Amino acid sequence: MPIKGYGVLKGIAIDGKDERDNSTPHYQIRMIGEDNTDYRIAVNVMSSSHESEVLYLVDEQYDASSITILPTMSNGFTRITKDNRDIALDYVRGELFDPSKMVPLPHDKSGPDNDLNDKIQKYIEKAIKEKAICYVYGSEWGPENNKPDKIFGFEPGRGVHNVHMNQGNEGRWKGDNGSWQDGGILIQFKDKWVAIFLAFLSQSWCTNEKGHSTESCSHTDVKKREAVPAR
Template sequence: MPLRNYTVLKGKAVDTDIAKSGKPHFEIHIKDDQKHDYRIAVNIESGSRPSEVLYFASENFNSEQITKLPQLNSGFTSITSDNRDIALDYVRGKLFDHTKMIPLPHDKPGANNDLKEKIEGYMDEAMNKNATLYAFGEAWGPEENEPDKYFNFVPGSGIHDIHMNQGNIARWKSDDGIWQDGGILIHFEEENRWVGIFLAFQSQSWCTDSNGHAIKPVKDCSYNNPGH
């Protein structure tokens, strides 16, 4: 069964935080044009081994999707078969060369050498330049009676699964699907420049069938020939 509510969230980043309990996440506070609040929860460590998340950032991202995204209303846009042309698929969409993805620890002493710092750097730049974010993943909320646990806005609402959502193992296989991968695209309007941030778990196979299920284990799936 694929993600229940595959969505793109459009807005402006206004603050960031790090999850203080549970699995490490990088938290982004985002507002839409009507000043509604949302949170983007980005996995920066895997619950499976190896724990380092695969990361790639395209500094000058270009794809068919970015010609359509600026026309979207701010806030949530559900992605269905009717507008699948804006969906992300790491395997089928040829969005980037995934052989360039590198595993990064979520936190490591030193400058700009871990996933937290990489994402934080782009979010700082986005906030300084008033860039527009497009976060792809699964939406949640509104949680009418609960304030957001990081940024305290009410009702709690946001998006997670900001990573590849196919080729999963064990209990995560139920999330598999095609054309439903997560990621963050940043549009620096004044420069007319796009940045794409893409994440995957090392336990995920890049060889997947029409349902997004792995057809080969990771060790037998060449990055240069990811499958269907």
Template sequence: MPLFNYGVLKGKVFDVRPVDSKDRTPHYEVHLKAAGKDYRIAINVASQDSPSEVLYYVSEDFNSDQITIIPTLEEGFTPITSDNQKFALDYIRGGLFDPKKMIPLPATEDGPDNDLNDKVNHYIMEAKNKNATVYAYGDKFKNENSRDKYFHFSPGRGIHDIHMNQGNSTKWAGDDGTWQDGATLIQFEEENRWVGMFLAFQSQSWCTDDEGHAIKPVSECNHNNSTNQ
């Protein structure tokens, strides 16, 4: 079945927690404030499947239908269903960017600006410093009863799965679906500029059926030779 509660979170960056190499599943954590409430977004920077390096692409001048419609959303989390699917994202069907521009990056690496932690941190900190609006697409946390384990606010609400959510290997095939991909879009209002940050796992196939399941293995259909299905 598709994601539990797909949607988009609109807010402002308040704090960050860059990747800790000791984490079992490394994420770049972001504390967002939205309409007086606290949220956390967990951005994957490594895959549990092999290869571990995540595919990454950022559009410095992002332009799509989304930038004309999502500013109308209220701050906070908006569930996306069949009733408001115009807000949804799909890497394969939506024409958001050229998949061939995605490159694999390690989670962390010695040196400046050469790993996914560095790349994500650059844009998130720019958003914080310029008071930009962040739109994070993904799946809402299922358990919001406890205190957030990183930023310690309560309840611990937020979203994860901020990456492509279709064409998964058997282990994660239950999360497959179309028009439910995750991403981070940043609106720099004062500059009239948008940045789009997109992530996918190398284990995901880019040839999927109407339910988002892989119809060809990665070896036959990766991000460099995919076609819209």
């Protein structure tokens, strides 16, 4: 069964907070969507599996020519279904980037700009400063009525998680598999688009139309397979 509530949140980022000591750390982003509605974006920066590092890729000159519909959308969270799947992300089928260029990064390492928290924070801080429009893909949670957000304190708590590849899982997370439901972050700056893609080392990149693994296949093996036609 695919993840529930898949879609894309459009809005502006107003705060960011890294987590380094938490047993399940995330990079937390506060965003404003429709009608000044608050959202918290929980971005995984460490895997809960035996593989502790997360695969990361950023494209600082992302080609947004195929997603021109995004700027025309209203702010807020838009559910993605079969009817509007043309705006969905799929790391395997969408030809969004070269998976072999993804690199594993720890969530916490001494020094500047060398761990996943640092990398994400760099672009979120720039987006906050320039009031750039952000598009966050993942699954919606909340609203949690009468319960303030545990990180930023706004009420009711609500937001987006699963901001990463959501297919090729085995074991505990196999039930989340699906095609055309991957997460990620796109930032629309004045002069360019920046895209951030994330995946877990434990996920397979050889998947069927239901997002289930067909064989053990890493991100570096993708180029060796026959190319999957673009939608």
